[in-house]
Amino acid sequence: MNQAPTIFLGVFLTFASAWLGLVVAPYLQLAPQRSENTVASDAQDRAPLGGLAAQGRDVYRANGCVYCHSQQVRPEGFGSDIDRGWGPRRTVAQDYVGERPVLLGTMRTGPDLANIGARQPSATWHHLHLYNPRITSPGSIMPRFAFLYERRKIIGQRSSAALKLPPDWDLEPAYEVVPTDDAKALVAYLLLLDRTGALEEAGP
Amino acid sequence: MNPVTSQQRASEAPVHSDSEERHNVQELHAPILREQAEPRDGFEPIPSWLTLVFAAIVFWGGYYLASYNGGFRSSVYDEQRIGAETSAVETAKPADPLVLGKRLYTANCVACHQPGGLGVSGQFPPLADSEWVIGEPAVLNRILLQGLQGPLSVKGQSYNGNMPAFSARLNDDQLAAVLSYIRQEWGNAADPILPSSVADIRKATSQRSTPWVAEELKASASAPVATEQP
């Protein structure tokens, strides 16, 4: 093969084929808001995240939560995602419309979070867990996100937002732990993660 | 590229690179001189068995693509094979409600109440030996269906939390299973709860949308509810 044009042409065509198949075609098929065969029954309209939750997703992105947590539910019979209570149905393209970036994740060092807002609606739980995961989940290897919280001396009254830490984990009596804006935002985002609404293309 | 004669080649001076780096050609000769010639190609033919194997793989690829392409439609997510397999070898839901109950507990309750049913001190009440769990089924059903918030005393300890409602998330069979499970686990020994009793309470409280508080639940404890005969 001494003809440079042959090599260049072949290199171009082979590459272009998959570029069309894996980039262009999915973009054309999936990028529009709704797939043509979807009949939304009680599916939540996926409004774009606003305000605090959008900020929270940014905290999720900045701290790389995606490297331990996925956000996708596999179908019934393929893995045990549904049996574990991670969702009533598999997730589909419609569940991620408008998200940038899509945070599907590829590792489950920690559980899937696609529906964590539905499964764990307690903000208190999330704050305790983020502050020190071993408070709520003994044996967890998740790092502490204590840097999203402020430890400060109590001035006057205890802050209403202060975390109520269990006795073993509590600070000295004069101190309290208060969530920063980033912590509140992150929890607001997590509480909105809910893809449990029925969708036709998600199957039986 | 035209073939170049030895004479032409010998007369070509090495072209200096753009960087005008003056390199000492002699210095670089030692490792270079002992080098073999540049690699060349041999011309062994492709073994015929290899061609057969590859043809088989291509055939498989074609067959697989033809079978599981879902019509190239954006709304088809499950390719046929997986659908067929699960219907043929359906993972049978365990007949025993306690097994189902344990699985549901692990999926839905463990995060707060912990695998050992001990809860988290000051935050999430324990279920082991809890008067609320082994007490009146009418009360327990309501806690699960509509949730519970506000001050609460469990085994002499006070809590003030927020238990979410499960009426939308779990059906009567599932609620009965998980409640029966916790009523006989960790040393608890109370009668199981039937799905029919859950259904009755669900109907009786269908207008209620806000979580209960402790006082209200104590009042409802007097209402009779069906349990399994010992």
Place this chain on the structure above:
Amino acid sequence: MTEMTASAVLSVADKQVFARQRAAIDGSARLPVLGFFAGAVFWLLAGTALALLASIKLHNPEFLDSAPWLTFGRVRPAHLNAVAYGWASQAGIGVLLWLMARLARAELRQTRLLLLAVVLWNVGMLVGTTGILAGESTSIEWLEFPPFAPPFFAIAFAIIAVSAMVTFRNRREPHVYVTQWYLIGAVFWFPWLYTAANLLLLYTPVSGVAQASINWWYAHNVLGLWLTPIGLGAAYYLLPKVLGRPIYSYQLSLLGFWSLALFYNWAGVHHLIGGPLPAWLITLSIVGSVMMVIPVITVAINHHMTVVGNFRQLRYSPTLRFIVFGAMSYTAVSVQGSLQSLRTVNEVTHFTHYTVAHAHLGVYAFFTMIMFGSIYYIVPRLTGWEWASGRLISFHFWTTALGMVLYFLALTFGGWWQGLEMNNADVPFLTIVQNTLPYLRARSGAGLLMAAGHLAFAVLFVLNLLRFGKPRRGPTLFVERPKKAELALTVEPAGS
């Protein structure tokens, strides 16, 4: 006349001319290639440090966890980008430029601009890596550098691609050898991948799961159409070169190249099996992934038959030993990858540490080991100085080879078990986590071994640049080679 004929056919005068040409070519390539290699070694060390941090944090989560810039979710992508773009890509670029020039028998062009490319690439690395640690990561896998970093790489790569192609265009060697096909492919494919991915995911992002498809088309092709061609091209050059034997079959070379070019492209979406994408897209990638068996077996046969009968040379030649290790790992990781893309296997391995082991079998056991072997060959030709210590090279080999084997066994076994348990809803999640701990600790141990090897490598590299020690006669080998007569070779003894 081509140089690519049996050396028995070339006259002594011809050989002298070719040698002088090679000296001139190596002279032209010296500064840029050494520049990229120096950058590569730096980022190998930085990436290794980040790797150790990340690994320890998984089994000791409270290790150094108070500073936000050291949280696992930032350290882990910083590691990946440091080793993928800092170490692997720069080593690859250095090898690519040298190979292009050597095979074209033409001096490397635009060398001053290439030096600028070295600077730009490493500035981009610094800016990008610190950006990730500062909380600006995009959280898009393999593209975590924040949007202000890619322009450095884009400009640097434009220079590299132009230099490589101009050098090729000015070739004196009429025959276009198989290595060159792979390198031409790499130099064409990578800019398209990088530009398309950055545009569609970072700068003007598409919405929704189409992103995921584009993301994994990009990430998998960085492995398959950028790193793999360079690794294979290097093996195709150095195995026959060091042994003085021809590549077994030109026909197999053709088949191997074109089937890789066709099929590798399509495999990327196998990272999303079971995910929220239509069945057709997933099926296409599974088919592409399984079809990869064809080029992989082809190349394996080609390489094996080239080396067969000469395996005893691995006792002496660092280049050969690293490259044969790498080439065999290529076969292993690719066959494993084809199997992993089958839905029944994927059901267990997806989302687990098994995949991490597989990734390292590819980027480390295959690509990195081939880069080590290539650098051991190339650097003495650029500096005119032999390696300071065969024993230190041996230490480098054994720590990295054994470290990699331990790494692979620990996470493959641990990950497989993790996957089986995860598919059993009766096993509480935290129990699964606890069960992975011994394997995660073993991986840290493996990482320490590999780190020691990298330090040895870095020391050797610096010592060579500094021309440390007494000048040597002959190549630095693992052990002294016995006299020529005892080896019963048909050609001259292999160089290093």
